[in-house]
Amino acid sequence: MRDLIGEPLCLVGVGVWTRTAASELPPAELLGARTRGRASLLTLMFCEVIGQAIGSAAFDPSGFATIFGSAFGEMQRLIELLEGMQGQPSEVSPLRFQTSVHNAAAGQISIATKNKNFSTSVAAGQQTVAMGFVEAATFMASAKERLVLVLGDEAAPPRLHEGPAYEAVAAAFSFCPLALAPDTAIKLQLRRAHGASMNSSTPLAHNPCGILLPLVAWLNGDPKGSFSLSSPGMTGYCIDRL
């Protein structure tokens, strides 16, 4: 029993986005046009998947807690700032600076939706998806409020990343408290799983959040058994469908 993480999570909505064409941007309709025009790709991705996940869960846009997870966060915005500093080191765009923080998407989306609830942002490298679920499971067990867990990373950052290139991906998961769960909710239990390894190789395998696509596919199918969230050689976490 000590391997179980929190109480069962009642999944009531899912959103997912990955780039299928180089020029494609997520619609991100929760944001106003002005904010959308200035937002980073990560913020647009997160906004888009939240919109999908709360749409299928029928959540009020201002009535849920949020946990964001990303290994590198607003990396493209950071690189824009660093490039801007090359000529004039003291010349930094205040707008870009304030939207370069790890919780930039959380802030912009809460402002757009007038959502004043709990929000946090986590990072855990290759374990970001697993640790996002840990944070979600402990929050749900403590607070018993509606929650959207939002996870993702942008494409590999040029100049700084030396490994294989990868594309952007994001997904969101809407959870409701057990007492409010409709019959259609998928009940999931997070647990430690010693020696667990990544479920499968995917086109996004090198993205720290690349496991999101196979996870969403597993949830959208007829999930049986368990799904591993961790990388080989790391302390393992997996999800069981109850």
Next chain:
Amino acid sequence: MNSKSGLAKPTMPLAFETQVGEVKGDLPPLPISFSSYESRIARMAFMLAEHMRGSIVKATQRWGAQRVAVILATSTGGLLETEAVHKSSLEGKTRPNGYGLLRTHSLSATAELLSQAWGLEGPSYVISTACSSSAKALASAQRLIHTGVADAVVAGGIDTLCLLTLSGFASLGILSSSACRPFAKDRNGINIGEGGALLLLERDALGVVALLGSGETSDAHHMSAPDPHGLGAQSAMQAALLQAQVAAHDVGYINAHGTGTPLNDAAESMAIARFFGQAPTVVSTKGYTGHMLGAAGATEAAFCVQALEQGFTPEGLGSSPPEEGLGIRIGLHKAPLKSRFALSNSFAFGGSNISLLFGQGSHA
């Protein structure tokens, strides 16, 4: 505790005037087996953990490695090193040896380092919500223990000075050219500080102070300015007290976010005055440290723990004379603390608010 400010002119050349809270002297390099994590922030994290080695070892022996988690916080991660690597790359120079995106730059590298170095196998991650980060790390740690996922958590935050951060705050027009003066009549902005604090949170702990409650809210108002009425701040304070089942009149000391900007201090004062009146002593300790950004919440939690353990409230460095009409009682001098409860506020970009309530004695 000495009432001495750590603020001074920066050693880093800048195109603008300011003061910073800078960690002086050389930081010891990481052990060779962890050299792939080398960065200034990693050295600071490792040094802080070394200071509490005995406590970490005892907790691991008491609970087992799988039951000890590491929840850290930062807003910069290894940005200092990334600035140099990016500049080299643009100039066509060779990338410095040892730089890696995951182990040098990434926000979570410090948590990964401490988990590996101390053999801790519980959950390991970083909270990064700008200036509320490490207070939120403590709240996450509290939830891990409360829900039975961990029995002990090494929690806290670390941040380092870098050019982008200093230039970014300068671009917002909120850096003070002199030492910051939280709640003072003539306050004119913040100073950035570096460093950090780690705390060990433990089930059935033997310490005299406990984290009793946390309240986390969002302003939903503006990316870099607080709700001018302090409504989100007030609801965070109320939630922390509600979770701890402690009444407002029982809180004797508030370690305010108190950055020293006119807007922050006015909004926070309004929120405190509405909820607490003039009963608690309100002190911002940023006159000692500067604003340590992602490390501020944990550092200020340590001020609260020390105040409760030693029974005093610190001097509010730089706050004299305070602005009249704020409606709160600013602690200008070191004074006895008779209450068993202390509250710490942290607010951040994106309208992120958190209040932590600490208590001593049987209630804890």
